[in-house]
Amino acid sequence: MAFYSDEPLIGKHKTIFDTTLRDGEQTPGVSLTNEQKLKIARQLDKLGVDVLEAGFPISSEGEKQNVRAIASEGLSLDVCGLARVLQKDLDACIDCGVDMVHTFVSTSDIQRIHTIKKTREEVVSMAVNAVEYIKDHGAKCMFSAMDATRTDLDYLIEVFKAVEGAGCDIINVPDTVGVMSPSGMYRLISQVHSNVNIPIDVHCHNDFGIAVANSLMAVEAGASQVQVTVNGIGERAGNANLAQVVMCLQSIYGVKTNINTEYLLETSKMVENFTGIHMPPNTPIVGDNAFAHESGIHTHGVLEKADTFEPGIMTPEMVGHRRRIVLGKHAGKHAVKQSLSEIGIQPTEEQLDEILSRIKTIANRGKRICDADLHAVASAVLGKNLGHETIKLKEFSVMTSNLTTPTAVVRAIVGDQEVTASNFGVGPIDASLKAVGSMLNGYTRIKIRDFRIEAITGGSDALAEVTIGVEDEEGRVVTAHSASADIVTASVDALVTAINLLLEKKKLWSMQ
Template identity: 85%
Template structure:
C-alpha cells in the first residue's frame, strides 16, 4: 500500500486525546446535558480514543458532577480533567477521581502580563508546584504552556524542562489562538523535542483553517499525541478535526492509532445531533458528499473502479460511510442506469435517453433530484406504475402549545393492515417524524438520517420544501422531497414517500 506523507511515520503509533466534552462544549451556543455527555464519552470509548478531557470541574458544581460520573463510568480510556495551576482547581479534579489532570498557565508575554499579571519566575514556580501536587495525589499529569506558539522560545523550553524535572508525564503545546503556520509548528516541535524527554502533545485551533495541517506537521516533528474534537468544534473557529487527523495519519502517513475508523461517521452524527452544530455536506471524511459523485465522467469511472476518482487509500467503508451516485444536471447515462437498476427498473437505451433528458430539465430549473423524482420520471417514461405503495397515509395530527409537549398521531395502512402510532418530540416536526418511525418499527427498522427544510416562497403563507433521507438497518439510504405551506404535512409526506421507495428497493435486493 502506498503512503503519501513523511515515510518516517509509517508504522509509528500516535495517541488521540479528545477534548469534545471540554473545548468542544465551549463552542458558542452549545450546552450538553449530563446524559448527552455520558453518551458521547461511551461513544468515544467505543471509537478507541486514548484520553478524553471530560470537563473543567472547578467551573461549576454541575460540571464537577459530570466529570465525576464519566470518571466512574468504567471506560477503557483515560479520563482527564482540566485545571489551572491553582490548588482549588486541582482539588476539584482530584475529587472527581480522574485518571489525568491537565493543568495550564499562560506563558506568552501578552497573556501573562495582561491577564494573570505574573512574572516569568512566578509562572514557573506555580507550574512546578501544581505538577508536584498532582503527582503527590497519584494522578497522571499533563502540563500546558498556554499560548505556547506566542511564547518566547527560550522561556518556553525552560518551563517545559522544569515541569519535566518536577515529574510531569506529558507536555502540551497549544496553538491557543490558531496563529502558527504548519512549517512554524514543525520547527517549534522539533526544537522542543530536542530538549525534553517526555511525550509531546499538541492542541491546535482552527482560526486560519490549518489546525489539522499544524497537528500533522507536529507529528512529523516528533509529537506523539494530538488533541482533537469531533467535527472540529470548539472555541471560535474550533479545533483540529478528529476524523481528518486520524484518517490522514492512517491513510496518508501510514501511522497507527487505536481508533476504530468504521465508527467515525457514527460518532460525528451523534455529536452533530447533540450539539446542533451541523457540518456542511462537503465536510471531508464524514460529510454527505465525501463519497458522492454526480459528474458523468466521475461516476462512469467510479462505477468501473472506485480508485479512479476517489483516494483509494481511504474508502467509504473504512469510515462507516457509503458511496453515493447522485443524479443531477451533470449526471451521465451510466449513473442514471445504475440508479434505475437498483430500483429494479430496466429501461431500453431509448427510454434511458428520454429519462436522462427529463432529469436534466428538472435539475436545470434549480431543483435537487431525489430518488422519488427519478422514480416518478421513470414511471412516466415507461408508461406504468413501477411499484405499489406499501404505506398509504390516512391521516395525522399534531398537538402543540405553550403548556403541551408536542405530540403527533399517525394513522396509515401498511400492506393490508391499519396501524396507528403516536409519539412526542421537542417540536411538532420531531414528534411527527418519530411517530412515523414508531409506526414502521414492527415492520422494518428504518430511521430518519437527514432532514432539511427550505422556504421556497416568502410571506406568512410561504411554501416550504422538505428533503428527507431515510436509512435501513444495512445502511442503504433513499431520499425524497415534498412541498407544502404546512411544514408538518410536507415532512410526513416526504418521509412516507422515501420509506415507500426504500421498501421497494429492499424487495428487489432481497431477491438478488
C-alpha cells in the same frame, strides 16, 4: 500504503487525546447534559481514543460531578481533568479520581503580564509545584504552556525542562489563539523535541483553518500525541478535527493509532445530534458528500473502479460511510443506469436516454433530484407504476397549543391492515413524523437523516417544499420531497413517499 515522503513516520504509533467534552463544549451555544456527556465518553472509548479530557472540575459543582461520573465509568481510555496551577483546581481533579491531571499556566508575555500578572520566575515555580503535587498524589501529569506559540522560545524550553525535572509525564504545546503557520509549528516542535526528553502533545486551534495542518506538522517534527475534538468543535473556530487528523495520519502518513476508524461517522453523528452543530455536506471524511459523486465522468470512473476518483487509501467503509451516486444536471448514463438497477428497473437504451434527459431538465430548473423523482420519471417513461405503496395515508390530524405538547394522530393502510398511530413531539412536524414512523413495526427501523424546508412562493399562502431523507438500520438512505401550503402536510407526504420507496428497495436488496 502511504504516499507521503516522510518515510520514518510509516509504522510509528501516535496517540489521540480527545477534548470534545472540555474544549468542545466551550463552543458558543453548546451545553451538554450529564447523560449526553456519558454517552459521548462511552462512544469515544468504543472509537479507541487514548485519553479523554472529561472537563474542568473546578468550574462548577455540576462539572465536577460530570467528570467524576465519567472517571468511575470503567472505560478503557485514560480520563483526564483540566486544572490551573492552583491547589484548589488540582484537588478538584484528584477528588474526581481521574487518571491524568492536565495542568496549565500562561507563558507568553502578553498573557502572563495582562492576565495572571506573574513574573517569568513565578510562572516556572508555579508550574513545577503543580506537577510535583499531582505526581505526589499518584496521577499522571500533563503540563501545558498556554499560548506556547507566542512564547519566547528560550523561555518556553526553560519551562518545559523545569516540569520535566519535576516528574511531568507529557508536555503540551498549545497554539491557543490559532496563529501558528504549519512550517512554524514544525520548527517549534523540532526545537522542543531536541531539548526535552518526555513525550510532546499538541493542541491546535482553527482560527485560520489550519489546525489539522499544524497538528500534522507537529507529528512530523516529533510530537507523539495530538489533541482533537469530534467535528472540530471548540472555542471560536474550533480545534483540530478528530476524523481528519486520524485519517491523514493513518492513510497518508502510514502512522498507526488505536482508533477504530469504522466508528468515525457514527461518532460524528452523535455529537452533531447532541450539540446541534451540523456538519456541512462537504465536510471531509464524515460529510454527506464525502463519498458522493454526480459528475458523469466521475461516476463512470467510480462505478468501474472506485480508486479512479476517490483517494483509494481511504474508502467509505473504512470510516463507516457509504458511497453515493447523486443525480443532477451533471449526471451521466452510467449513474442513472446504476441508480435504476438498485430499484430493479432495467430500461432499454432508448428509455434510459429519455429518463436521463428528463432528469437533466428537472435539475436545470435548480431542483435537487431525489430518489422519488427518479422513480417517478422512470414510471412515466416506462408507462407503468413501478412501485407498491406499503403505506397508504388516509388522514392525519395535529393538536397543538401553547398549553399542550404537540400531538399527532395518523390513520393509514399499512400492508393490508388499517393502522392508527399517535405520537408527540417538540412541534407539529416532529409529532407527525414520529407518528408515521411508529407504524413501521415489523417492516424496518428508520431515522430521519435529512430534513429541509424551502419556500417556493412568497406571501401568506406560500408553497413550501419539504425534502426528507430516511435511513434504514443498514445505513441506506432514500430521499423524497413534497410541496404544499401546509408544511406539516408536505412533511408527512414526503416521509411516506420516502418510506415506501425505501421498503421497495429493501425488498429488492433482500432478493439479491
